[in-house]
Amino acid sequence: MVMVYLALALGGVGLxxxxxxxxxxxxxxxxxxxxxxxxxxxxxxxLGTLLVVAPNFFQG
Structure with missing residues (x-):
């Protein structure tokens, strides 16, 4: 799942x-x-950077 979050962060940098x-x-x-x-x-x-650093951030 970390790879998806990293792709999210890199996609944001690309945008x-x-x-x-x-x-x-x-x-x-x-x-x-x-x-x-x-x-x-x-x-x-x-958001991608946050989820890479703390994967369970939105879990509560």
Whole structure:
């Protein structure tokens, strides 16, 4: 299960790496989508990192 969490974190980093340059490069309606992708990437990277470090965090 740790591999899934690690993939989640790396996928989030990948979304950040794609979204930051794309938010400045794309035109008006699409730059908002790229900026939202960066936000989603930050959430996924933080969630994946949290679950790698503490796998039972949401178990209670």
């Amino acid at each position: 950040i790496a794609w979204g930051l340059p794309a938010a400045h490069r794309l035109r008006s309606p699409f730059n908002v989508v790229a900026a939202a992708t960066v936000l989603l990437g930050v959430v996924l990277a933080l």
